Amino acid sequence: MRYGIRPRKSLGQNFLISGNVLDRIVAAAEIRSGDTVVEIGPGVGVLTRRLALAGARVIALELDRRLLPLLEETLADLSGVEVVQGDALEVDFRALLAERGLTGTFKVVANLPYYITSPLIARLLEEGHPFELAVVMVQREVAERLVAGPGTKAYGAFSVLVQYYTQPASVLRVSRRNFSPPPEVDSTVILMRRLKEPRVKVNSAPAFFAVVRGAFGQRRKMLPSALEGAGLGLDKRFWMQVCEIAGIDPKRRGETLSIGEFGQLADAYTKYHGNPFAGK
Numbered sequence: 001m002r003y004g005i006r007p008r009k010s011l012g013q014n015f016l017i018s019g020n021v022l023d024r025i026v027a028a029a030e031i032r033s034g035d036t037v038v039e040i041g042p043g044v045g046v047l048t049r050r051l052a053l054a055g056a057r058v059i060a061l062e063l064d065r066r067l068l069p070l071l072e073e074t075l076a077d078l079s080g081v082e083v084v085q086g087d088a089l090e091v092d093f094r095a096l097l098a099e100r101g102l103t104g105t106f107k108v109v110a111n112l113p114y115y116i117t118s119p120l121i122a123r124l125l126e127e128g129h130p131f132e133l134a135v136v137m138v139q140r141e142v143a144e145r146l147v148a149g150p151g152t153k154a155y156g157a158f159s160v161l162v163q164y165y166t167q168p169a170s171v172l173r174v175s176r177r178n179f180s181p182p183p184e185v186d187s188t189v190i191l192m193r194r195l196k197e198p199r200v201k202v203n204s205a206p207a208f209f210a211v212v213r214g215a216f217g218q219r220r221k222m223l224p225s226a227l228e229g230a231g232l233g234l235d236k237r238f239w240m241q242v243c244e245i246a247g248i249d250p251k252r253r254g255e256t257l258s259i260g261e262f263g264q265l266a267d268a269y270t271k272y273h274g275n276p277f278a279g280k
């Protein structure tokens, strides 16, 4: 690579070398002139360039300082692009945009470094950032978890989190041959479109997620036993009653519950026990 930069595995530096895949990512993000896009990890700027040419105002957040002079050079002819040095797991996205007078919604587009995929997606969702959609390249196994439904091996607390806030869909399967250096796994481009309202209406979102985490924490156990160990202040016998109030068979395991059923269970819990998360 120019500037004598060697890609760092620890930073997930697998650069896309397929123009076709890059075009498909930009198309999936439905870029319209004037859109604000936050790109995580521009690398050498190949995706950044296409986003800008499609009319987006791009804030590209890159952790690796070594890439900054290179990006400055490769993107110099484009307007509406700004490269910011920072860590996507730490940066204050609201401030990043507000400081530039950007207060509306934005899109997230990225060929994500694998090691930050799940914490970054969780962060964007849990912190309530007003992103309208995200189009991200993730390792295939994470993509499967994002879209998984009840009763499948890939279904877990992460699937529920993503599907509570967004409508996820697989856009494109991408073989490792499309990257340099090639990673050890294949990838999938995922589109997550934020729902106007969360998928289910619950009394308390924190209680809902605590119940979901508890149920999947010991996923092979029946609900009352799994939830007893979840630190929610109820023992097994009382969880049996909560299941009954919720109209859910207490012999079931968490991995079989739909998001709607998790909502019923969480609401029955807060009604029965009170909400330990109130005001949080």
Ligand code: SAM
Residues within 6 Å of the ligand: 011, 012, 013, 014, 015, 016, 017, 040, 041, 042, 043, 044, 045, 046, 047, 061, 062, 063, 064, 086, 087, 088, 089, 110, 111, 112, 113, 114, 116
């Ligand atoms: N967008 C380029 C492409 O498609 O070829 C590069 C993608 S590469 C998979 C991931 C990029 O994310 C690298 O440039 C890496 O330095 C950067 N990166 C790694 N960790 C990061 C973090 N925590 N915050 C921001 N960028 C990060």
